[in-house]
Amino acid sequence: GQQVMQIPQYQHVQEGEDFTTYCNSSTTLSNIQWYKQRPGGHPVFLIQLVKSGEVKKQKRLTFQFGEAKKNSSLHITATQTTDVGTYFCAGRNYNQGGKLIFGQGTELSVKP
């Protein structure tokens, strides 16, 4: 079945350093979403990417969707302590039922 792999599992950075998490799908995706889960909280939707090669920015966060629509990345510039949490990607393939398949997440910790 469709799988979505996410790396790394954990990332520890010093405040001010950059951070990137990568997401790879075993099949071509119709779209990909990113969610953030703060410690003890629930996942919150960040963004959806639909087009091949699409790049979207939200302040210090940059999201990319690969040309083949099988991979994606989230890059945070100059991390802050408020960025702490687990970042999940979730892929959807309408040719395979259209359900969201979540990656395992990347847990980000930021040392002040």
Add this chain to the structure above:
Amino acid sequence: SQTIHQWPATLVQPVGSPLSLECTVEGTSNPNLYWYRQAAGRGLQLLFYSVGIGQISSEVPQNLSASRPQDRQFILSSKKLLLSDSGFYLCAWTHDYEQYFGPGTRLTVT
């Protein structure tokens, strides 16, 4: 605006006991509803989803079941809990393409 409620927030249950977790959505009608489980604070595993009253699709065979007795109510149940049922249970609904998650129920089976 739409709101999603889950209760209880935390639950400690012995092995072999029954389970009933409830999820309700306000401010929308005929939502697609989902139950996820998150083990050890990591990935989200889709357990069940429902596109309407009485319509339940199961993603993972296990000792859990789900029901949707009303349009905006989704219930997760078990007749006999296992230790492996421990985890963070999240209810979600879909608006357009975004999934909105409830606050979750943290279940510990002892």
